[in-house]
Amino acid sequence: MSLSGIPWNHFDPLNHFPPRPDSAADFYPQYLSSSAFFNHGLPQLSSVLYAESPAFFNMNALSAEEMERFQKLSNEFEAELPGPLVSPKQSSSAVALEYANSDPTFATKTSALAVTHPFMRIMKGDGNCGWRAIAFGYFESLLNLRNSLQVHQEHERIKSLNVLLQQVGQEEHIYGIFVEATEEIFTQISEAIQRGVRDDQFLVDAFNDEYNSSAILCHFRFLTSAWMRLNPHRYQAFLSLPVDQYCSSRIDPTKTEIDEVGLQALVDGVIDASGFAVEILYLDRSEGTAVTPHQLTQNRPTAATIRLLYRPGHYDLLYQPEPTVNMEPVVNYQYAMTSNYPAWDQGALPFDVGSISMSIPNLMVDPSFGGLGASPMPADPSSPFRVSSPQEMYPQPPMNTPPPPMPVASPPPPRMSAPPPPMSSLPPRSTDGPQIRLNPLVMKPNLSHSLPVTTPFKNSPYNQAHFQNQDFEPIHWAPHESRK
Amino acid sequence: MSQKRIAKELAELVESPPEGIKVELADESDLYLWNVYMEGPEGSPFQNGKFLVKLKLPTEYPFKPPAVSFGTKIYHPNVTNDDKGSMCLGMLRPDEWKPSSKIAAVLQFARQLLVEPMPDDAVEGRIAEQYKNDRARYDELAKEWTRKYATA
Numbered sequence: 135m136s137l138s139g140i141p142w143n144h145f146d147p148l149n150h151f152p153p154r155p156d157s158a159a160d161f162y163p164q165y166l167s168s169s170a171f172f173n174h175g176l177p178q179l180s181s182v183l184y185a186e187s188p189a190f191f192n193m194n195a196l197s198a199e200e201m202e203r204f205q206k207l208s209n210e211f212e213a214e215l216p217g218p219l220v221s222p223k224q225s226s227s228a229v230a231l232e233y234a235n236s237d238p239t240f241a242t243k244t245s246a247l248a249v250t251h252p253f254m255r256i257m258k259g260d261g262n263c264g265w266r267a268i269a270f271g272y273f274e275s276l277l278n279l280r281n282s283l284q285v286h287q288e289h290e291r292i293k294s295l296n297v298l299l300q301q302v303g304q305e306e307h308i309y310g311i312f313v314e315a316t317e318e319i320f321t322q323i324s325e326a327i328q329r330g331v332r333d334d335q336f337l338v339d340a341f342n343d344e345y346n347s348s349a350i351l352c353h354f355r356f357l358t359s360a361w362m363r364l365n366p367h368r369y370q371a372f373l374s375l376p377v378d379q380y381c382s383s384r385i386d387p388t389k390t391e392i393d394e395v396g397l398q399a400l401v402d403g404v405i406d407a408s409g410f411a412v413e414i415l416y417l418d419r420s421e422g423t424a425v426t427p428h429q430l431t432q433n434r435p436t437a438a439t440i441r442l443l444y445r446p447g448h449y450d451l452l453y454q455p456e457p458t459v460n461m462e463p464v465v466n467y468q469y470a471m472t473s474n475y476p477a478w479d480q481g482a483l484p485f486d487v488g489s490i491s492m493s494i495p496n497l498m499v500d501p502s503f504g505g506l507g508a509s510p511m512p513a514d515p516s517s518p519f520r521v522s523s524p525q526e527m528y529p530q531p532p533m534n535t536p537p538p539p540m541p542v543a544s545p546p547p548p549r550m551s552a553p554p555p556p557m558s559s560l561p562p563r564s565t566d567g568p569q570i571r572l573n574p575l576v577m578k579p580n581l582s583h584s585l586p587v588t589t590p591f592k593n594s595p596y597n598q599a600h601f602q603n604q605d606f607e608p609i610h611w612a613p614h615e616s617r618k
Numbered sequence: 619m620s621q622k623r624i625a626k627e628l629a630e631l632v633e634s635p636p637e638g639i640k641v642e643l644a645d646e647s648d649l650y651l652w653n654v655y656m657e658g659p660e661g662s663p664f665q666n667g668k669f670l671v672k673l674k675l676p677t678e679y680p681f682k683p684p685a686v687s688f689g690t691k692i693y694h695p696n697v698t699n700d701d702k703g704s705m706c707l708g709m710l711r712p713d714e715w716k717p718s719s720k721i722a723a724v725l726q727f728a729r730q731l732l733v734e735p736m737p738d739d740a741v742e743g744r745i746a747e748q749y750k751n752d753r754a755r756y757d758e759l760a761k762e763w764t765r766k767y768a769t770a
Binding site: 200202203304307308309311312344345348349352356382383386387388389390 | 620622623626678680681682712713714715716717718720739740741743
């Protein structure tokens with residue numbers, strides 16, 4: 135075990151290794167434990183060096199040891215993340231600003247997003263953002279509906295899910311404290327509604343309390359995990375490992391980000407029965423000018439929709455425009471001509487549709503479009519300004535729905551509170567002759583004063599990265615902390 | 619809220635302690651610092667040794683894992699060979715910790731580790747290497763250390 139053949143003294147400048155309080159030095163030379171320094175600092179020299187006594191030095195083992203140390207440091211590393219766990223509601227134009235200088239696809243999508251979903255809440259990216267977005271969105275929707283009975287029902291429903299936890303063998307004294315935290319939120323919401331509190335600050339505060347927040351998310355994780363284990367057939371096909379293993383490695387640990395399967399299970403097992411809808415808007419580099427929506431709940435009339443903005447690895451909450459009083463239908467419609475539409479019920483119209491090349495602007499303003507300018511129902515999952523396939527835009531009317539009487543050339547009365555009728559109540563249309571259709575792209579709210587949504591050119595002052603833009607802010611270069 | 623759960627777990631462990639494990643508070647006024655006396659499992663080189671294991675619970679418990687360290691020197695691939703004697707493995711890693719895990723399970727896990735070290739997850743690479751390639755020498759040294767440090 136002699137190392138005398140190795141010219142250690144040649145490395146004098148490096149012989150300042152901090153002595154490790156290592157009692158193994160009884161058995162191995164002290165400098166051996168530091169040899170990993172050579173592996174990193176002087177790879178070539180060290181390989182020459184060790185090549186002389188390969189039998190004794192096991193470089194792989196030593197560097198594995200060092201790797202283990204790095205792994206440990208890396209496991210324990212926690213980035214200093216700025217910002218609260220759940221931010222106040224803020225303008226989503228911040229996201230547009232963030233991407234103004236980037237890839238044009240992102241720039242286009244984010245500036246369109248700032249119009250269709252003007253508000254958002256930023257979730258802290260601490261490994262729980264997806265869970266937190268759903269949980270907060272759920273309680274916030276419940277608060278906004280201001281229906282004490284519903285809060286009570288939901289409280290009872292969530293409490294009843296304890297059965298799932300028992301079924302998978304969780305102990306009451308373990309999950310009890312998490313359930314308590316959730317119940318406390320229900321109670322606070324009930325009280326707020328009864329006292330007529332409009333401010334949702336208490337909810338934001340509750341979710342920004344680290345312990346409280348962790349407990350609620352933990353409760354939701356427990357429920358999701360139990361739900362998946364009890365319904366493995368629904369999820370197994372989407373997983374590369376058995377449901378049990380998936381749950382114990384991806385759902386149960388406190389710091390694991392939710393993935394698509396987990397998110398679907400959370401929605402199925404915990405949120406769905408509330409009747410709320412959950413929609414994800416994907417901000418990615420896919421084609422198109424708007425974020426791609428994806429509905430996680432069944433398409434059904436709903437009182438509230440929880441909307442998530444997904445950027446790779448991160449979820450935030452998004453909000454559509456608040457209802458406004460200006461319900462006048464937007465006049466600046468564009469029309470498209472086609473003869474390829476489903477049958478029109480001639481009987482509903484007092485004149486011959488087919489023979490008239492119509493230019494009556496409001497003819498096609500059917501009720502569902504009428505409510506559009508500022509829909510009081512941002513939750514309507516079938517909102518036509520969701521950019522999606524044409525089939526979704528103009529669904530075939532179900533045969534068993536009698537066509538409602540259609541006022542001709544007169545805009546529908548402003549709607550203050552009632553939800554717009556679902557799209558499926560569109561009257562059937564005749565096959566013959568050209569007809570006028572509204573272009574859904576110009577139907578976006580708040581755009582009536584401007585042109586249809588377009589990409590701001592990179593060198594146009596409408597681009598927020600352009601120096602003439604009112605929101606323009608030059609990028610200030612600052613040295614990274616570590617380089618200061 | 620964390621105190622309620624910790625108190626409950628402590629009561630359980632005092633009332634029906636797992637084999638070879640005895641727990642008490644290091645300081646009666648502090649629920650978050652425990653002294654655990656662990657007997658070296660039979661059939662392991664640590665047999666007949668009595669090890670002091672320090673368990674430190676974070677205030678965020680059960681959302682963050684407890685920290686386990688050996689107060690008694692031990693020759694083991696998964697325990698750092700310094701004055702900290704820390705052990706960080708599997709269920710105790712911050713990114714693998716589950717709030718449903720109980721302290722009893724943590725301690726049983728730690729004791730089981732004395733029987734079956736996990737050399738692929740070692741913090742002491744040399745000992746791991748020796749454990750894998752020269753078991754006789756490892757056993758000999760582990761026994762020697764046990765005699766030297768863990769029998770009072």
